[in-house]
Amino acid sequence: xxxxxxxxxxxxxxxxxxxxxxxxxxxxxxxxxxxxxxxxxxxxxxxxxxxxxxxxxxxxxxxxxxxxxxxxxxxxxxxxxxxxxxxxxxxxxxxxxxxxxxxxxxxxxxxxxxxxxxxxxxxxxxxxxxxxxxxxxxxxxxxxxxxxxxxxxxxxxxxxxxxxxxxxxxxxxxxxxxxxxxxxxxxxxxxxxxxxxxxxxxxxxxxxxxxxxxxxxxxxxxxxxxxxxxxxxxxxxxxxxxxxxxxxxxxxxxxxxxxxxxxxxxxxxxxxxxxxxxxxxxxxxxxxxxxxxxxxxxxxxxxxxxxxxxxxxxxxxxxxxxxxxxxxxxxxxxxxxxxxxxxxxxxxxxxxxxxxxxxxxxxxxxxxxxxxxxxxxxxxxxxxxxxxxxxxxxxxxxxxxxxxxxxxxxxxxxxxxxxxxxxxxxxxxxxxxxxxxxxxxxxxxxxxxxxxxxxxxxxxxxxxxxxxxxxxxxxxxxxxxx
Numbered sequence: 001x002x003x004x005x006x007x008x009x010x011x012x013x014x015x016x017x018x019x020x021x022x023x024x025x026x027x028x029x030x031x032x033x034x035x036x037x038x039x040x041x042x043x044x045x046x047x048x049x050x051x052x053x054x055x056x057x058x059x060x061x062x063x064x065x066x067x068x069x070x071x072x073x074x075x076x077x078x079x080x081x082x083x084x085x086x087x088x089x090x091x092x093x094x095x096x097x098x099x100x101x102x103x104x105x106x107x108x109x110x111x112x113x114x115x116x117x118x119x120x121x122x123x124x125x126x127x128x129x130x131x132x133x134x135x136x137x138x139x140x141x142x143x144x145x146x147x148x149x150x151x152x153x154x155x156x157x158x159x160x161x162x163x164x165x166x167x168x169x170x171x172x173x174x175x176x177x178x179x180x181x182x183x184x185x186x187x188x189x190x191x192x193x194x195x196x197x198x199x200x201x202x203x204x205x206x207x208x209x210x211x212x213x214x215x216x217x218x219x220x221x222x223x224x225x226x227x228x229x230x231x232x233x234x235x236x237x238x239x240x241x242x243x244x245x246x247x248x249x250x251x252x253x254x255x256x257x258x259x260x261x262x263x264x265x266x267x268x269x270x271x272x273x274x275x276x277x278x279x280x281x282x283x284x285x286x287x288x289x290x291x292x293x294x295x296x297x298x299x300x301x302x303x304x305x306x307x308x309x310x311x312x313x314x315x316x317x318x319x320x321x322x323x324x325x326x327x328x329x330x331x332x333x334x335x336x337x338x339x340x341x342x343x344x345x346x347x348x349x350x351x352x353x354x355x356x357x358x359x360x361x362x363x364x365x366x367x368x369x370x371x372x373x374x375x376x377x378x379x380x381x382x383x384x385x386x387x388x389x390x391x392x393x394x395x396x397x398x399x400x401x402x403x404x405x406x407x408x409x410x411x412x413x414x415x416x417x418x419x420x421x422x423x424x425x426x427x428x429x430x431x432x433x434x435x436x437x438x439x440x441x442x443x444x445x446x447x448x449x450x451x452x453x454x455x456x457x458x459x460x461x462x463x464x465x466x467x468x469x470x471x472x473x474x475x476x477x478x479x480x481x482x
Contacts, residue, residue, distance in 0.1 A: 006101065007099060007100050007476055008097070008098075008099050008100070009095040009096050026261055026262075027265075027266045027273070030266055030267070030274075033270075033274075034270060034275070034278075035197075035277055036193055036194040036197070036331065037248075037332065037335050038246070038247060038278045039194075039198070039328075040197075040246075040328065040329060040332035042243055042245045042246025042247070042248065043201075043282055043285060043286075044128070044303075044304070044305050044325050045123075045127070045302050046124075046242060046245060046388075047059060047243065047290075047298075047304055048289065048295075048298030048299070048301040048302070048303075048307070049298070049301070049302065049387065049391075050062060050242050050243045051290050051295040051299075052296060052299025053230070054230065054235040054236070055221075055231065055235045055238075056220070056222040056235070056290075057216065057220050057221075057287075057290045058222075058239075059236075059239050059295070060282075060283045061240075062237075062239035062240040062243055063243060063246070063279060065236070065237070065443070066243055066244045066247055067276075067278075067279035069240075069399075069402070069436070069442075070244075070247045071275055072432055072433075072439055073405060073406055073439075074271040074272065074275055075425045075426075075432055075436070076402075076405045076409045076436050077405055078423045079421060079425045080412070081267070081423075082423045083096075083412070083419055083420065083421055090106050090110060090402075090404055091103055091106050091110055091343060091346055092346060093404075093408045094106045094107075094404050094405075095350070096412070097407075097411045097412045098407070100352075100474060100476060100477075104352055105404075105459060105462065106400070106401055107347045107352065108458070108466075109400050109455075109459065109462075110339075110401060111343055112393070112397045112455075112458050113394055113397030113398055113401065114336050114339045114340035114374075115340055115374055116378075116390050116394045117245070117248060117336045118172065118333050118336040118337050118340070118374070118382075119168070119377075119378040119381035119382035120387055120391050120394055121333050121336065122169075122171050122172045122329075122333055122379075123165055123382045123387045124302050124329065124387055125167070125329040126145060126167035126168040126171070127302050127306065128306055128326050129167050129322075129326050130167060131306040132323055135315060135318065135319045135322070140166070140167065142154060142162065144162075144164065145162065145165060147162060147164065147383070147384050147385055147386050148161070148163060149161045149162065150162040164383040164384060165382055166383070168383060171329075171330065172333065172337075172378050172382060173375055173379070175333045175334050175337060176337065176371050176374070176375040178334065179337055179371050180371050193327075193328055193331045197324070197328045198281075200321055201281055203317070203320075203321060204285070204288065204305060204309065204321060205284060205285060207317065208291075208292050208312060209288065211312050212291035212292055213291065213292070214291075216292070216293070216294045217290070217291065221236065228448075229446070234446070237442075237443070237446035238447065238448070240446065241396070241399070241444065241447045242388070242391050242395060243395075244399060244443060245391045245392075245398070247275070248394065267423050268423060288308075289305070292311060293307055293308050293311055302387040305321065306321075306322055337371065337375070337378070340370070340374045341366075344358075344370040347470075349475075350475050351473040352466065352474060353469075354469070356369045357369055357370050389451075392447060392448070393454055393455070395443075395447070396447055396455050397455065399440045399441075399443055399444045400444070400455070402437075403436075403441060406433045406436035406437035406440070407433070407437055409433040410430060410434065
């Protein structure tokens with residue numbers, strides 16, 4: 001029985017001679033794809049919390065550490081994407097390298113990652129949306145803008161507890177409605193969104209530079225309070241684990257191997273290029289945020305850009321920035337929920353989830369069941385949990401995926417040395433993949449016990465689902481052709 005856990009899907013089971021996709025994307029298009037998905041809620045929301053609660057002004061170092069770990073993992077993604085350019089991402093890679101049980105674990109983990117990531121982005125969107133409305137003289141009851149039991153102040157000065165984050169639920173169902181209609185973003189729309197985001201970053205940086213106060217950088221690394229993760233070196237590392245969420249999306253480039261004209265050349269250029277550009281943006285942008293507003297004042301602020309813009313007293317520009325961020329967030333939510341449906345489809349296609357997750361609506365050709373379940377789950381999380389918890393849960397799920405992808409490269413180098421690879425990680429069979437796995441593990445170990453506990457609970461639930469359903473219905477087990 002236990003040997004069935006390690007059954008491996010042959011590499012040829014997923015690769016097909018023709019895919020119907022035209023190789024039309026060059027390095028610039030791929031790079032725009034990576035930047036468009038990556039620059040989002042992590043930068044615009046978690047920077048303040050990470051700085052205020054963990055790293056202080058040294059949050060810029062946390063962004064650099066996270067970028068290094070992502071860089072190693074990104075190269076590994078590129079190699080596996082060239083071998084297995086199919087839906088399912090890390091799940092499909094694990095199925096062909098480490099077996100069904102590990103594939104299930106990472107597939108179940110990816111479901112958590114995308115669901116929670118969508119909730120985190122929606123939670124941050126809620127803050128910017130309400131701030132934008134306030135600038136127009138429209139106000140939402142504060143009790144509908146935060147998770148339950150969060151202290152909020154009413155217009156009469158009374159401090160009460162919040163009910164739930166209502167706008168986050170609203171935006172999740174708006175995006176779900178678009179997905180259920182079969183709406184997809186073209187490369188032109190993606191390029192426009194990328195331009196808007198980069199324009200917002202440039203505007204905030206240029207306008208805020210004269211308002212930076214050198215005293216806000218002192219001390220650059222605040223002394224540890226005596227608790228792990230509360231400033232000092234451990235705080236920098238814990239902030240890195242939290243804002244790892246900011247780099248989610250760059251690996252989308254690795255899934256576009258079939259769309260690339262020259263993947264052997266374009267994938268590494270685009271992966272590392274988009275990652276470097278985003279890392280520079282993050283370092284500069286986070287420096288501006290903590291330079292204008294003291295990090296202590298951002299400790300519980302999920303909308304630091306709105307706070308910074310309001311502090312420089314430029315209402316018209318502030319409204320434009322908030323509107324641009326809100327529009328940009330919608331594309332990120334779209335991408336997260338779309339990714340969730342693709343993972344669920346891959347799992348259901350292999351028999352590890354019920355077929356309803358793979359069933360498409362006859363008219364729209366979209367997986368309605370998966371979209372509705374994701375919307376409900378993400379809405380509950382966004383409405384009830386703070387963005388710090390959501391960001392940490394997303395980060396640990398992503399890091400686990402990166403570890404498995406890195407290990408998968410090493411395994412397939414030995415198990416399938418002659419398999420066609422459109423791109424090979426440089427440095428031999430061990431160096432870069434082992435550094436990728438080690439770097440991600442170190443960042444994971446910097447996360448708090450509660451985050452680990454939530455991951456373990458989710459994986460235990462997944463173990464029950466696999467034991468009761470997936471193991472018996474596996475198409476690979478039943479030798480059903482794919």
